[in-house]
Amino acid sequence: MKNTMNTTQQQFASDNYAGACPEALQALLEANDSGHEPAYGDDRWTERSSNMLRELFEIDCDVYYVFNGTAANSLALAAMCQSYHSVICTPVAHIETDECGGPEFFSNGSKLLVAEGLSAAAQRGKLTPEAIETLVTKRSDIHYPRPKVASITQATELGTVYSVDEVRALSWMAKKHKLKLHMDGARFANAVAHLGCKPAEITWKAGVDVLCFGGTKNGLPVGEAVVFFDRELSQDFAWRVKQAGQLASKMRFISAPWVGLLDNNTWLRNAGHANAMAQRLYKGMLQIQGVQVLHAPEANGVFAHLPKALVDALHAKGWKFYQFIAGSGCRFMCAWDTTQASVDALLADMHSLNV
Ligand SMILES: *Cc1c(COP(=O)(O)O)cnc(C)c1O
Numbered sequence: 001m002k003n004t005m006n007t008t009q010q011q012f013a014s015d016n017y018a019g020a021c022p023e024a025l026q027a028l029l030e031a032n033d034s035g036h037e038p039a040y041g042d043d044r045w046t047e048r049s050s051n052m053l054r055e056l057f058e059i060d061c062d063v064y065y066v067f068n069g070t071a072a073n074s075l076a077l078a079a080m081c082q083s084y085h086s087v088i089c090t091p092v093a094h095i096e097t098d099e100c101g102g103p104e105f106f107s108n109g110s111k112l113l114v115a116e117g118l119s120a121a122a123q124r125g126k127l128t129p130e131a132i133e134t135l136v137t138k139r140s141d142i143h144y145p146r147p148k149v150a151s152i153t154q155a156t157e158l159g160t161v162y163s164v165d166e167v168r169a170l171s172w173m174a175k176k177h178k179l180k181l182h183m184d185g186a187r188f189a190n191a192v193a194h195l196g197c198k199p200a201e202i203t204w205k206a207g208v209d210v211l212c213f214g215g216t217k218n219g220l221p222v223g224e225a226v227v228f229f230d231r232e233l234s235q236d237f238a239w240r241v242k243q244a245g246q247l248a249s250k251m252r253f254i255s256a257p258w259v260g261l262l263d264n265n266t267w268l269r270n271a272g273h274a275n276a277m278a279q280r281l282y283k284g285m286l287q288i289q290g291v292q293v294l295h296a297p298e299a300n301g302v303f304a305h306l307p308k309a310l311v312d313a314l315h316a317k318g319w320k321f322y323q324f325i326a327g328s329g330c331r332f333m334c335a336w337d338t339t340q341a342s343v344d345a346l347l348a349d350m351h352s353l354n355v
Pocket of ligand 1: 068069070071094095153156157184186187216217
């Protein structure tokens with residue numbers, strides 16, 4: 001079958017396929033039109049977006065901007081660990097599976113300890129307090145890399161969302177064993193949109209020490225914020241960012257789009273829309289014979305087993321989506337700009353190509 005899609009077709013492979021939202025671009029243009037500005041983060045836009053994040057989180061946190069999520073996670077974890085420490089995470093954690101050893105590299109060797117006995121399907125990508133305790137109490141001798149951080153992903157890599165109580169239970173266990181709690185929030189906005197809670201409630205009030213707040217998947221051209229609620233952990237972080245090649249010279253072009261995103265709750269609307277499109281896709285997919293959706297989406301992705309013939313036919317028709325490693329299903333991601341028409345077009349092809 002020929003690829004009949006034109007290049008403007010929306011896709012479901014990654015929420016990173018989407019462009020930047022108008023609000024972010026508008027702020028970017030304003031930053032460009034406002035004349036000369038100090039470089040390296042000493043500009044008005046960076047001050048403003050950082051203050052907006054402090055307001056959003058209702059706390060005087062330390063904020064740093066980097067180019068992508070891998071750098072945000074790697075540098076945040078490096079700031080929380082010595083080289084002989086370790087970081088507890090799930091087997092499907094982005095830091096474990098998709099960062100090319102970045103956290104280990106930037107921390108000069110801190111080891112990731114993958115939680116054992118967590119069935120990806122049963123836990124749906126979530127870490128548990130028991131898994132933390134098992135890894136911490138397993139060994140205490142000098143030959144074992146000392147656990148220092150528990151890292152959770154919100155929303156998870158499997159499209160689920162930790163409740164406030166779940167995060168509280170994890171942080172309680174982490175604190176019990178003197179661990180810090182790191183949150184990979186590449187899709188933090190989608191999680192907050194799902195929970196309908198205040199950002200403070202699901203982060204520092206629930207015991208999160210450092211949040212990597214994803215802006216890119218939410219509608220920025222580029223840029224993630226590293227938010228330190230435990231401000232002692234951000235000591236020298238600026239130097240870490242610079243050494244890693246993550247300090248934007250013209251920082252205002254990272255921070256101004258954040259202003260656009262945070263202003264008027266655009267970030268939350270973008271995420272809510274992406275989540276709603278995932279719900280629409282999910283409901284449609286339930287009607288398709290032979291398609292087995294793994295669980296109801298809580299964020300902006302749908303995970304499902306599809307017959308191989310259908311997967312091949314959809315790919316041949318030009319649809320792009322990942323065959324997800326964890327759970328061996330397919331992953332369909334919706335973005336801030338995913339239209340109902342795109343969802344319906346994909347569903348129509350799923351129906352018609354399903355023989
Ligand atoms: C996308 C993503 C990141 C960031 O990835 P980059 O490509 O480095 O920006 C981090 N964590 C999770 C869970 C992600 O999905």
